[in-house]
Amino acid sequence: MNRKEEIITRWIDGELNEEDRAEFDELMKDDPEFCARGRQQAEGIGDAMRSEISNDVQPPYPDFFNSQIQKRIRQESRQSSATNSASGFSVLWWLRSPLTWGAAALFLIMLFSRNDQLSSGDGSYVVSTYAPDPKVKVERAEYDDDAEATIIMLTGLDPIPDDVEIEGRDITAYEPSGSRGGGIFYAGEDQLVFVMERGIEGEPEILVR
Amino acid sequence: MKRKVLIICSFIATLLAWACPLANAQKERLAESAGKSTLNTKFWGALVYASNNKVGKEVNKGLAMRLGKAFKKYKTFELLGQHTQDKVFRDYVNWIVPSDELNLEFESKGPADGGGMKVLLKLWQKKKVLVKSDAVIKPGKPLFIAGPLWRDGRLLFVLELRN
Numbered sequence: 001m002n003r004k005e006e007i008i009t010r011w012i013d014g015e016l017n018e019e020d021r022a023e024f025d026e027l028m029k030d031d032p033e034f035c036a037r038g039r040q041q042a043e044g045i046g047d048a049m050r051s052e053i054s055n056d057v058q059p060p061y062p063d064f065f066n067s068q069i070q071k072r073i074r075q076e077s078r079q080s081s082a083t084n085s086a087s088g089f090s091v092l093w094w095l096r097s098p099l100t101w102g103a104a105a106l107f108l109i110m111l112f113s114r115n116d117q118l119s120s121g122d123g124s125y126v127v128s129t130y131a132p133d134p135k136v137k138v139e140r141a142e143y144d145d146d147a148e149a150t151i152i153m154l155t156g157l158d159p160i161p162d163d164v165e166i167e168g169r170d171i172t173a174y175e176p177s178g179s180r181g182g183g184i185f186y187a188g189e190d191q192l193v194f195v196m197e198r199g200i201e202g203e204p205e206i207l208v209r
Numbered sequence: 210m211k212r213k214v215l216i217i218c219s220f221i222a223t224l225l226a227w228a229c230p231l232a233n234a235q236k237e238r239l240a241e242s243a244g245k246s247t248l249n250t251k252f253w254g255a256l257v258y259a260s261n262n263k264v265g266k267e268v269n270k271g272l273a274m275r276l277g278k279a280f281k282k283y284k285t286f287e288l289l290g291q292h293t294q295d296k297v298f299r300d301y302v303n304w305i306v307p308s309d310e311l312n313l314e315f316e317s318k319g320p321a322d323g324g325g326m327k328v329l330l331k332l333w334q335k336k337k338v339l340v341k342s343d344a345v346i347k348p349g350k351p352l353f354i355a356g357p358l359w360r361d362g363r364l365l366f367v368l369e370l371r372n
Contacts, residue, residue: 123350168290181302
């Protein structure tokens, strides 16, 4: 069977796909006689079969034949419902799916655990740090669970000479003074300890009493 | 397929619409409680000398334990000076000056979500800024800043928010 005959046979059997259909249309245009002849022959074969085989003759193995047809129908119907369900999508199917509820539960857990973190918190924390001196490095700035404290570790600082005396105070109150952020520092019962002024560049100038 | 995406989006939007007001309400309650927690709070700052020598006035045991865990190299923590400040001015410059060697300039930026205070810190050593930091300080959770080495140890600055 050549390609032309194949196309005609498929047309008679109603099995033309889109590609075949285009080819068949082309064939009809170019050689309509061939198509008509093919059709005539096919109809002739049908007529010959009908005349030879009686209508009331049972097909061989009728039960098997029927069961095969039913099987084919069930298969096609299953394929069709699968296609419908994929394209049509059932809301109920999604609501029934444990995955949907799992995802929803996960979302809510994430949402509330975030708020829980806000409410309980891990402790003080550092948002940002900056050391203006390029020699100085902020080696660490984080909350330490063990110490229950936030630690800012500076390295590269110049050591304070041993002969420098560092005198600490016990300050109990501070009052701002002036417009540049200076202040007066008190200890105990209004005992004045420090007076602070700000320098030109904002640096503190502490006058010790 | 479009319908599927549309329904998933609607489902997520419904969840968000339901959950967001809850989250916001919770957040508002937190902010409210944080606002209340700043009442009657005070800042306490200290200059501490960490070393392995015998020292005079040590910091209290609780703080010494925490400092020991944070700075494992040192065994003793001497309290050189301290400053308790119960009047903190919001958005104004405040100072914690336990000594004239190291002092802390800070600005309170009000209560933080989840409690504590937002602060902008600037640690000075005399006329030099050692570090600037943007932090949240919570009551009972101090901030330790490791400063310069001095003699056989190191100077530490401690900042704590106290109720």
